[in-house]
Amino acid sequence: MKILEANIYGYGHFIDSHFDISRDFQIITGENESGKSTFKSFISSILFGFPTKREKSENYAPKKGSIYGGNLLITQRGHKYVIERINSDKSSNLSIMDKQTGEKVPESLLKKWLSGIDKQLFNEIYAVNQSSLHAVLDLKPDELEKNFYSIATSGSQEIFETQKKFMKVAGELYKPNGRVPEINVMLKEYDEQQKQTQHLINKLDESKDLDKRISELQEQNATILQEKKQYEQDFLELQQLSSSWDVYQDVLLTSRKVTDPVSKITIETFERIQFQHNKISALEENLSSIEKQIENIKLQLKEKDFMELNSYLQNKEDFDNLFDSLNSSKNLTRHETVNSERLSRRNKNLRNNEVSLIFLGIFVLSLLMLIFVSNVPFKISGIIGIIIGVYGFNKELKKDSSVESQPISEQNKFDFCRKKLKLTNDYSENLEKIFNFQRQFKEQQNFKNEFETRETFLNKERTAKLSKLREEQIIFDTQLEEVEYDNFDSFRSMYFQQQNQIEVESKLQGLKSQLSKNVINNLKRFSSKREIEEEKNLISNKINLKRIDSEDKTAQLISYKMQLEKIGNSNEIAILQQEAANQRSRINTKIEDWLSLVLSTKWLDEYLSKLSKDRLPQIIELSTHFFEKLTRGHFISIVLEKTQFLLLTKDNQEFKVNELSRATAEQLYLSLRLAFVVTFNKKIGLPIIIDDGFVNFDKKRKIQIIDLLLEISSETQILCFTVDISVMCDKVSYEEILVI
Missing domain, CATH: 1.20.20 (F1FO ATP Synthase)
Structure with a gap:
């Protein structure tokens, strides 16, 4: 069977949607919450039926009142059919139509095409996702071996999971050396009853002996409790040491930062010298500003045009006489x-x-x-x-x-x-030019006088500031000499170092105040917090052992006291015998339950063995090819000895399943899973569903699995749902990518 198109009338947030998925290797991609899971559920619902009311998490009924359902256009043995399902409140209507003739065909034809595969089995065999991959690889080594064997023989880990459940329940009933399982407890109780009864029957005269035993047990139990109390005290001390370890490390680290004491600079001395330094800096800034102003004045005088003034000065006497005569x-x-x-x-x-x-x-x-x-x-x-x-x-x-x-x-x-x-010869015009010339050179003279006056003032100001600077510098140098420093930078640096040391010492004092001397001395015995935790674990184990030992001794004391009370009482013996009979009956019932579980597990082993005789060689051969391709030729053979896999490398090294790295185990899992589907699918032909199954693979492993899927898709259609298609873009055409 190959799915060509999906037409959704109403399913989740899809309304009247059409999707072309006719490629052998069809990628369905989209952002999170774009509807990939909804689309995958739609395909499953059309093939196997809609989710029931109990499956509330998979209810995709449209909220806008559209028809709940849709159809799939498929090819089956080269012939096209339309499979349609419409879900209503009362029933789910299925119809199958021959695309070429337009005629309806019997609904039973779909069951024939599916060959008895239901939704659960389809999801277990044909659907590969990251969660199933993680669940498998989180198993224990011996469970992983059985799981891979289950996949190779049945296509899924369902049989293994069933066996695991049976063995878990059976283990809760009985274990050969167990203490907690129900049958073990009942047998132990039964043995105690038998012993008590036997004691009452055969040793009525042993009351003195019982008194002695009770006394000994009490002494032993008192000793055990005293030792347990001491261990508990040690545990509390270790717990305190563990909680104090970080503070202790801070103490050590801070202690290393404490240096030898240096000459102390008081804050008053620092502020006084810093104030003098700031005064000098302010004077230097003022001097710099004055220098800039003087330079600016010189620049303006240099750039100013004094042509009229220069002309006047060259003929000053003539111009003055002229102006005198004109101004009379x-x-x-x-x-x-x-x-x-x-x-x-x-x-x-x-x-x-x-x-x-x-x-x-x-x-x-x-x-x-x-x-x-x-x-x-x-x-x-x-x-x-x-x-x-x-x-x-x-x-x-x-x-x-x-x-x-x-x-x-x-x-x-x-x-x-x-x-x-x-x-010119125009007297009036000449007078106007002369008076204009007089006005211009006077303006230039005023400008020059003003700037020269400012320059003179600034030069005086500079001289005064320089004098003041020399005076303040002498005071500053004297202050530095008093504290024996050559320059302010080294003085300031030393002051800040001193302040830092004060902070470090204060911090160290605060840290030490959190720890007693006894705690510090005890912490010196350990080189790391891990050592403390290891010793804590040892003490904790000893406490548990003492607790168990004390409980056992207490139980024995109670038992001895009860025996002592019942000695010589025949009625008590009869009651104990009846209780023992009742206990045997209950034990037999539980043993029957346990045997049924153990036999069921063995029957499943036999069932897997029977399955393996028919198609297991083909699956192993095909999975070897897949595994070799995924590991780029590093592993060349998969050998199955009974239920154990041996993996052979190209340099003839053998590996067991539990010796593989996690990445290689993932590749083996996919090889077995895909090999089973391809072999099983030769009769049925359902598409394989990949749901972000390789999201955690690195780029090289993704490329290898995509190449393998492209090879498989030549025989079996693969629908790959994923968010990240960056690696696939170079491997497939644009038409093979469906964005939803």
Whole structure:
């Protein structure tokens, strides 16, 4: 049988879900709580039926009201069928449909395909998980051998578990050398009854002897109790030593940290010197700050542009004279009225020009009269007009020249700075440039003076701080000399060491206060806490032995006293005989129960032996192949002698099962388990379920088991449920991984 698809109508949190699991080696993966266990339970429920109401932990009825159930699409001998189960409150409906024809087939066909395998047997044989692997490997060596034999012959450890239960119950009833089992106790009681009866019958005259024995037993018991009391006292002392061991170790460790006493530095001395050190540090920080400020001032003076100031200083006398003349009251007034005067001059010039033109006209007219008129009076008039015109015109020219000569004389004062200040012929504009230059160089002069003043102040401050620093340093050095130290670091280090020693000594004193001298002396006898525990165990065993011995002696005393009371009483003898008869009857009943359990165990051994005759050789051969592959050829043969396995390595070394490492025992277990399933499955063909069976394997062992499973999957479908698929990704295709 091979499962191709799973269609879930409603199961757990799966609602209307479809899963393709048609690959021979199908990996089903997902995070924890993603539904892997639910999906595995769904497959089991469709094949074998839904969990009953008693199995509350496996109840996966959907909570959203969907139909409880689903179907599986399978192939059986090359033919496809749909197995459907729907669970209702009243019943579980099973139907099987031929996928090719769409017709229903009898439900009994599923039982035929399963060949009598039920859910329990399927989980025991076909399901491999980590819990079963751990349960097997936690067995004792002799039980592990029997378990592997059970797996090799029946495919599971169920027969072994049944035998184990039978033997456990039988052991609770009787053991050849036992004291606690029920039959052993009853036989012992019966023997005591017989002895008591015999004593009463045959030794009625031994009362004195009984008195003597009672006295001896009392003395012996008193001695035993005294010894037991002493052992108990020793045990309590050892218990105290054990509980004090950690504190004792702390005492030893702390004692090693205590060093020889050094010169003591008082806290007042340390604080006084530290205060002086802090004062010096503060002064040094102040000096450093002042140095930085001085450097900053020098840098700003260096970066500042003093072009106007430098120009002024180069021609200081000329500029001062110029500024004096410009700043005088007359010049200031003139400067304020210059524009109006210039305007007035322009208007006057216009009027003068008009007069000049009149005189020029007289000159021209007189000249024409002199040339073209022959009349003498007119010629005389022309000569007079020429004289008047020339005189008047020259007079006007002289007036204009005197007016224009004044600004020119003022302009001449700017010649020395004309190029530097880029002056023009515009008097007003030149005045503005000069006054702007004056303002700039004064600002630069003020800036320079301010910074030079600050620098002077800071230099004085630095000198004062240096002087103060030297004074404080002398005081500091004197203080260090008084305590005989060269520098503060060594002084401070020694002080902290001293403080640490004080803490260590205080801790040591506190630890020692927890332990008495007697306890410390007793602890010196031991080198480790383990020795104390070992001695405790020895004393505890002695206490138990003394307790048992005392109980036995007490029981004997009671018995002797009872015998002493019953001596000479025939009625007591009759009662004892009746009790002995009743005891025999009860013992016989228990023996019958014990024999049935022992015989059942032997019958199961015979059953396993019978199973082994048919298919065990095939299983051993196949498991040898699997085991060799899992151990990478280290083990090459598995030999079964009666019920004991011998494992042969490639270098001809033999190992028994109880000699294998845990990892190798796991590989042997899987080899036997898988070999049985493959052999058994040739007739049935159910898929193998792997449920995180190799989660604790290392990477190499995981790769080996995956390679083996891939080989097996060519004959038997394997559904592998796991969280970690990192190793498998390189071994399988993407289609072989189903993520849910």
